[in-house]
Amino acid sequence: xxxxxxxxxxxxxxxxxxxxxxxxxxxxxxxxxxxxxxxxxxxxxxxxxxxxxxxxxxxxxxxxxxxxxxxxxxxxxxxxxxxxxxxxxxxxxxxxxxxxxxxxxxxxxxxxxxxxxxxxxxxxxxxxxxxxxxxxxxxxxxxxxxxxxxxx
Numbered sequence: 474x475x476x477x478x479x480x481x482x483x484x485x486x487x488x489x490x491x492x493x494x495x496x497x498x499x500x501x502x503x504x505x506x507x508x509x510x511x512x513x514x515x516x517x518x519x520x521x522x523x524x525x526x527x528x529x530x531x532x533x534x535x536x537x538x539x540x541x542x543x544x545x546x547x548x549x550x551x552x553x554x555x556x557x558x559x560x561x562x563x564x565x566x567x568x569x570x571x572x573x574x575x576x577x578x579x580x581x582x583x584x585x586x587x588x589x590x591x592x593x594x595x596x597x598x599x600x601x602x603x604x605x606x607x608x609x610x611x612x613x614x615x616x617x618x619x620x621x622x623x624x625x
Contacts, residue, residue, distance in 0.1 A: 474593045477611045484618040485586050489577060491622040498576035500584055504546055506539040508532075509588055513580050528591040530599075540588050541610075547573045558609050561616045571621050585614050 502510065508528060528536055541557070549572040553560045576582070589611050596603040 474590075474597065474611075477608045477615070478590075478593060481586060481589060481611050481615045481618075484615045484622065485582055488582060488618040488622040492577040494577075496577060496579070496581075498581070500576050500581045501543075501547060501573050504539070504543045505584065506536055506543065506588060508536065508591065509584055512587060513584070528595050530595050533592070533595050536588075537592060537606075540592065544585065544588075544610075544614075549574065557606075559613050561613065569620070569624055571617075574617060575621060582618060589614060 545554075548559065549570055551569070553562075574582075589607070593607050593611065596607045
């Protein structure tokens with residue numbers, strides 16, 4: 474998935490390191506993509522007779538819609554959207570309230586990373602515009618994790 478994926482994984486790791494890999498809070502489950510709910514239900518298994526580990530390309534549009542709706546609901550009130558994308562403002566104060574996103578642990582921001590992995594693996598084989606849309610989503614999640622890790 475390239476440099477954008479590596480950046481996302483690095484920032485996720487930074488975020489968890491800053492919290493000593495300890496659980497804090499729970500990410501809202503309402504509205505999350507069905508594939509994510511199933512993955513969590515099955516204990517994040519990578520091999521299961523009942524749990525697909527890849528997203529079928531024919532389900533991509535529904536998955537993206539569910540992901541974006543869920544991710545949008547998690548955003549703090551002070552973030553603004555520009556079209557489909559979130560703005561990444563400069564944070565002047567260190568104590569920004571991240572609201573529903575300010576959680577750590579196995580089913581928390583890893584859920585965002587997992588969704589972006591499934592989405593990214595499908596668009597790798599598709600048109601550049603599809604990949605660019607994924608990159609913007611991954612870049613935003615990276616920005617969020619970096620700011621939550623470094624602005625405390």
